[in-house]
Amino acid sequence: xxxxxxxxxxxxxxxxxxxxxxxxxxxxxxxxxxxxxxxxxxxxxxxxxxxxxxxxxxxxxxxxxxxxxxxxxxxxxxxxxxxxxxxxxxxxxxxxxxxxxxxxxxxxxxx
Amino acid sequence: xxxxxxxxxxxxxxxxxxxxxxxxxxxxxxxxxxxxxxxxxxxxxxxxxxxxxxxxxxxxxxxxxxxxxxxxxxxxxxxxxxxxxxxxxxxxxxxxxxxxxxxxxxxxxxxxxxxxxx
Numbered sequence: 347x348x349x350x351x352x353x354x355x356x357x358x359x360x361x362x363x364x365x366x367x368x369x370x371x372x373x374x375x376x377x378x379x380x381x382x383x384x385x386x387x388x389x390x391x392x393x394x395x396x397x398x399x400x401x402x403x404x405x406x407x408x409x410x411x412x413x414x415x416x417x418x419x420x421x422x423x424x425x426x427x428x429x430x431x432x433x434x435x436x437x438x439x440x441x442x443x444x445x446x447x448x449x450x451x452x453x454x455x456x457x
Numbered sequence: 458x459x460x461x462x463x464x465x466x467x468x469x470x471x472x473x474x475x476x477x478x479x480x481x482x483x484x485x486x487x488x489x490x491x492x493x494x495x496x497x498x499x500x501x502x503x504x505x506x507x508x509x510x511x512x513x514x515x516x517x518x519x520x521x522x523x524x525x526x527x528x529x530x531x532x533x534x535x536x537x538x539x540x541x542x543x544x545x546x547x548x549x550x551x552x553x554x555x556x557x558x559x560x561x562x563x564x565x566x567x568x569x570x571x572x573x574x575x
Contacts, residue, residue, distance in 0.1 A: 382561040391568050397561035435502055439560040445515055446560050451501045
């Protein structure tokens with residue numbers, strides 16, 4: 347069982363927006379502003395999409411945005427495109443001992 | 458740009474030790490934290506360990522008793538050893554660079570599949 351809880355699936359039509367949640371506890375998401383999101387296409391390595399809750403690495407489209415409220419972080423993908431269909435994983439810093447914990451992943455389907 | 462490449466046996470026998478190396482090209486291991494992450498077939502990601510160029514390490518508590526991570530700055534690579542493996546250790550193993558102080562992995566290797574079977 348993963349430390350962070352994500353819905354197993356999400357979907358949307360091209361052009362629509364979809365939001366994926368990532369629920370942790372006061373020991374991780376609720377305390378630290380070190381939430382990241384990764385996109386993984388089948389057979390590929392994960393790609394960093396969001397770090398520090400809402401910052402985008404260079405090259406990541408601004409259609410991807412992140413936020414956090416309490417113990418729950420969220421990734422929103424606006425203007426859905428076919429290439430956004432992938433698995434998405436969240437992570438959070440969880441202190442010096444556990445360091446980073448992952449969510450179980452969400453499969454995003456573009457209808 | 459920095460690129461990472463994992464290498465090592467694709468098949469390990471139960472109870473033996475899994476050994477992998479990650480070669481860093483286009484940049485130096487110096488000044489960064491480096492990590493191993495794994496993904497069992499059809500499942501999610503799990504952080505294993507990280508190492509700094511000084512040799513400072515940190516391990517996932519669930520694997521700490523079996524894992525050793527090390528860095529070889531002279532050869533620009535870092536390594537993972539996982540002892541007493543079982544079928545549950547079958548996974549794709551990724552090496553990755555950590556963004557300093559941000560607990561985020563910004564550069565990843567392509568991953569290498571390791572199966573544990575007799």
